[in-house]
Amino acid sequence: MTQAVRRSGPVAAMRWDGWLPWLWLLPATIVLAPFFFMPLLLLFRNSLNRDDAVALMVPDFTAANYIKALTDPFYLELFSNTIGAALLVAITATVIAYPFAFFIARYARRSLSLVIWAVYMPLFVSVIVRVFGWMIMLADSGLLNNLLLRAGILATPLRLLFEVDGMLIGMIHRYLPLAILPLFNAIQKIPDELYRASSNLGATPVGVIRDVVFPLSIPGVAIGLQLVFAGALSDFVLPQILGSSRFRMLAPAIYTEATTNMSVAMAAALAVLMLVFIIITLAAVSVLLRRFAPWARSV
Amino acid sequence: MVTGASGDSRTIKTALTLYAIAVTAFLLLPLVLAVVLAFSSGNNLQFPPPGLSVQWIGKALESRTLREGFMISAVVGVVSSLISAVAGTAAAIAINHFRFKGRAAAQALLMAPLSLPGIVVGLAILFALPLLGMSSGVLATIAGHAVIGTPYVAYMVLASLANYDLALDRAAANLGAGRFRTFRDITLPLIAPGIYAGTICAFLLSFDNVALSLFLSNGNTLPLRLMQSIQVYADPTVAAASVILILMSLAALPFLERAFRDASTGRAI
Numbered sequence: 001m002t003q004a005v006r007r008s009g010p011v012a013a014m015r016w017d018g019w020l021p022w023l024w025l026l027p028a029t030i031v032l033a034p035f036f037f038m039p040l041l042l043l044f045r046n047s048l049n050r051d052d053a054v055a056l057m058v059p060d061f062t063a064a065n066y067i068k069a070l071t072d073p074f075y076l077e078l079f080s081n082t083i084g085a086a087l088l089v090a091i092t093a094t095v096i097a098y099p100f101a102f103f104i105a106r107y108a109r110r111s112l113s114l115v116i117w118a119v120y121m122p123l124f125v126s127v128i129v130r131v132f133g134w135m136i137m138l139a140d141s142g143l144l145n146n147l148l149l150r151a152g153i154l155a156t157p158l159r160l161l162f163e164v165d166g167m168l169i170g171m172i173h174r175y176l177p178l179a180i181l182p183l184f185n186a187i188q189k190i191p192d193e194l195y196r197a198s199s200n201l202g203a204t205p206v207g208v209i210r211d212v213v214f215p216l217s218i219p220g221v222a223i224g225l226q227l228v229f230a231g232a233l234s235d236f237v238l239p240q241i242l243g244s245s246r247f248r249m250l251a252p253a254i255y256t257e258a259t260t261n262m263s264v265a266m267a268a269a270l271a272v273l274m275l276v277f278i279i280i281t282l283a284a285v286s287v288l289l290r291r292f293a294p295w296a297r298s299v
Numbered sequence: 300m301v302t303g304a305s306g307d308s309r310t311i312k313t314a315l316t317l318y319a320i321a322v323t324a325f326l327l328l329p330l331v332l333a334v335v336l337a338f339s340s341g342n343n344l345q346f347p348p349p350g351l352s353v354q355w356i357g358k359a360l361e362s363r364t365l366r367e368g369f370m371i372s373a374v375v376g377v378v379s380s381l382i383s384a385v386a387g388t389a390a391a392i393a394i395n396h397f398r399f400k401g402r403a404a405a406q407a408l409l410m411a412p413l414s415l416p417g418i419v420v421g422l423a424i425l426f427a428l429p430l431l432g433m434s435s436g437v438l439a440t441i442a443g444h445a446v447i448g449t450p451y452v453a454y455m456v457l458a459s460l461a462n463y464d465l466a467l468d469r470a471a472a473n474l475g476a477g478r479f480r481t482f483r484d485i486t487l488p489l490i491a492p493g494i495y496a497g498t499i500c501a502f503l504l505s506f507d508n509v510a511l512s513l514f515l516s517n518g519n520t521l522p523l524r525l526m527q528s529i530q531v532y533a534d535p536t537v538a539a540a541s542v543i544l545i546l547m548s549l550a551a552l553p554f555l556e557r558a559f560r561d562a563s564t565g566r567a568i
Contacts, residue, residue, distance in 0.1 A: 021402070024393035027386040028409055031449055034431055035442045036412055039423035046426055100322045103315040117552070118323045124548040124555075125330055126507045128525045129541040133329020135533065136336050139344040143332065146346060176326065205308050234416030236510050241529055251418045255513060258422055268426070271419040278416065 047268035057264050065269035075270075082250040083277065085164075086232035089171045093179040093228045094221060096172070101183035101220070102213065105190075116184075119177045127174065131241050134170045135161060138242075167243040174238060175231045179224035186220025187213065219289055219296040226285045230278045250274055330545060337538035344533060359539035368524035372506050375437060375520065379444035380501035386445070387452025387501075388494050392486070394453070395460040396468075413450045417510025420446065425514040435515050443511040448501030455500065459493030496555045503551060 050060040069075045104115050122130060137143050138160040145157040160166040190213060198208045232238075239249035250270065258267035289296055332346065337355055339348030359365055394406050412420065424443050425435070433439050463486075471481040512520045518527070521540075529537050 018399070021393040021397035021399045021405075024389045024397075025405060025409075026389070028390035028449055028453070031382060031386045031442075031445050032408070032412070034427070035424055036420065036446045037408075038430075039420070039427035040415075042426045042430070043419070043423035096322065099315060100319055103319045107312055107315065108319065115319065115323060118326055120555075121548070121552070122326050122330065124503055124552065126522060126525075126541070126544045126548075127509065128507075128522050128529070128537070129333050129544055130329050132525075132529060132537050132541055133331075133333040135529070136332040136344050136346050136538075137329065139346075139533075141343065141345040143346040173325065173329065176322075205311055230414065230416070234418055234510075236418050236513065237526070241526065251416070251510070254418055254422065258425070258514070264426075267422060271422050274416060275419055278414070282414070 043268050044272055046265055047272045049265040049268075051263040051265045056262060065266050066273070068266070069269055069273060078248050078250055078253050079273075081247055082233055085168060085171070085249065086229050089168060089175060089232040090179075090225045090229040092168075093172050093176050094183075094224050097176060097179035097183055097224060098217075098221075101180050102187055102209070104180075105184050105187035119180050122173070123177050127237050130174060131170055131237060134166065134173065134242060138166045138169070161242065163244050164247045167238055167247075170238045170242045171232050171235060174235070175228040178227040178231060182223040182227070183217060183220040186217040190216050215292075218293040222285045222288050222293075226281050229281055233277060234274055333538050333541040334545060336535050337542045339535050339538070342534055344535075355535040355539040356542070359536050359543070362536065364524050364528075365521065365536075365540055368519055368521035371437060371516070371519050372521035375440050375444060375516075376502045376505040379441045379505045380448050380498050382441070382445040383448030383452045383501040384494060384498040387449045387454075387497055388456050388490070390449070391453045391456035391460060391490075391493075395457060395463065396465065409453055410450045412446050413454075417447070417508065418513070421511040421514035424511070428515075435517055437516070439515040440512055440520065443515045444501075444505035444508055447504055447508070447511065448497075451500045451504065452494065452497030455497030456490050456493040459490045463489060499551045499554050503548065506547075 046057065047065055048061050048063070050058045050062060050064065052058045069079075104112060108115050135142070139145070140157040140159070140161070142161070144160070145154070148154040148158065160169075194212055194216075195208060198212050199205075203211065234251050235249070236251040236255065239247075240252050243249060243252075251274075254267050254270045254274070257263045257270060336344070336346060336348060338351050338353060339345070339355065340350035340352035341348050390405075390409050394402065394409070421443065424439070424446075428434060428439055433442075467485050467489075468481055471485050476484065507522055508520070509522050509526065512523055516523065518524075525537055525540060
């Protein structure tokens with residue numbers, strides 16, 4: 001700080017300037033220091049404590065919770081369920097989003113604002129409403145089963161609600177906009193001349209997409225994958241309402257450990273592990289981008 | 300050759316158009332279903348509904364638990380988004396107007412709540428409450444939601460500051476305006492759309508929040524009440540409440556549009 005003041009000039013009044021940005025940062029510090037940074041440190045510290053049936057949480061300094069979480073089959077299944085579901089949702093959402101984002105970036109000139117509105121709209125509607133919509137769709141007497149039964153495709157209703165499939169469909173719907181928007185941004189930046197130049201040089205439409213559009217859209221793909229993966233990995237509402245009790249997911253498990261099971265130290269360790277998974281994907285994305293899209297610096 | 304290629308791209312375009320319509324329908328479908336079911340005369344999730352009625356709208360408006368939840372969520376949303384507005388706007392100005400040591404770190408820390416899962420932040424704040432002399436309830440929920448809202452406001456304000464010319468500040472100073480007047484008469488009007496949009500975003504996020512409220516409230520915010528009633532009854536009351544929530548979001552969208560345009564055309568942040 002004092003260095004910055006010295007560098008910024010010899011005038012005495014500049015000393016006040018050195019403090020000025022920190023003054024502007026003060027309100028955010030008052031909010032974030034006690035209610036974000038201190039709690040996160042405490043979360044990490046508590047994950048090293050011991051849970052006790054009688055005394056709740058006993059101060060300790062042990063990795064026991066982490067060892068248990070990473071060796072006990074019960075928790076291992078929890079992680080493989082959650083990471084598997086999140087990967088599946090991230091990849092599916094990106095595959096669905098890609099042609100859509102390409103279309104709105106390239107062709108939807110007049111209807112662009114309408115389509116963008118349709119992408120943003122679900123994001124601003126309560127997630128409870130969206131989940132409820134899927135319950136209506138997937139219920140035994142819901143829309144999908146009604147259609148399939150009437151069309152004679154099914155003889156008995158398909159069981160989707162409160163099953164893994166229904167939860168995955170709900171998750172793909174919830175996070176699809178997060179895959180579409182970064183892709184749209186990336187593809188929109190590709191100049192028209194590149195398309196014309198490549199087809200003048202004899203590239204087929206498929207060749208243009210494979211060799212020109214796709215490599216340039218890698219930042220959008222990577223960011224979308226990461227956002228959807230992180231969202232699905234930490235989702236509470238979807239597994240809780242649409243999910244199956246036989247397919248346990250991490251976020252509801254953290255809540256159950258902390259409340260019903262009174263294992264707060266274990267809950268803290270699971271929460272830290274969730275953070276670690278998300279940090280790993282963030283790091284993977286930045287490595288991937290440096291390797292395949294070195295021009296995209298500001299990510 | 301040439302006609303063949305353009306014929307190809309026309310086929311691709313038609314296929315993409317149909318695909319885009321299908322994806323748009325998929326995105327909007329659950330919202331439409333919830334709205335239609337709100338006017339069902341049946342008492343379960345049967346779709347298409349057996350008949351039409353407004354009984355569930357009436358039931359939702361009469362429900363004491365939902366009304367109480369709505370009031371609590373409204374208070375938490377308004378207060379926490381106003382706190383976020385002040386903290387986020389001021390922080391955005393610090394990041395945009397000044398070059399100081401630790402600026403990059405300050406920006407990263409400011410945006411950190413954006414990439415952390417709510418369930419982790421909620422549990423962490425729950426641990427900290429005793430140290431802060433607080434317990435779960437409306438105040439704790441407001442504080443938690445303000446944490447999530449602050450980086451959103453900062454992001455939106457930074458977007459509207461992207462094209463802000465600092466020469467304006469110097470011109471104002473040369474003309475004799477003090478720092479406060481410069482801020483009030485020059486800076487504030489120019490970044491107002493960003494502040495509005497960020498604050499509305501923060502409000503909607505708070506109003507819809509589950510993961511933090513789970514730990515910090517006493518289970519009485521509107522989303523938690525709706526979740527409980529979905530899990531117990533699964534009747535159209537929730538659909539009726541959904542209509543009200545969708546109308547609220549629709550009312551907010553026009554305010555957000557301009558800021559989103561700023562955010563998508565402005566410099567990368």
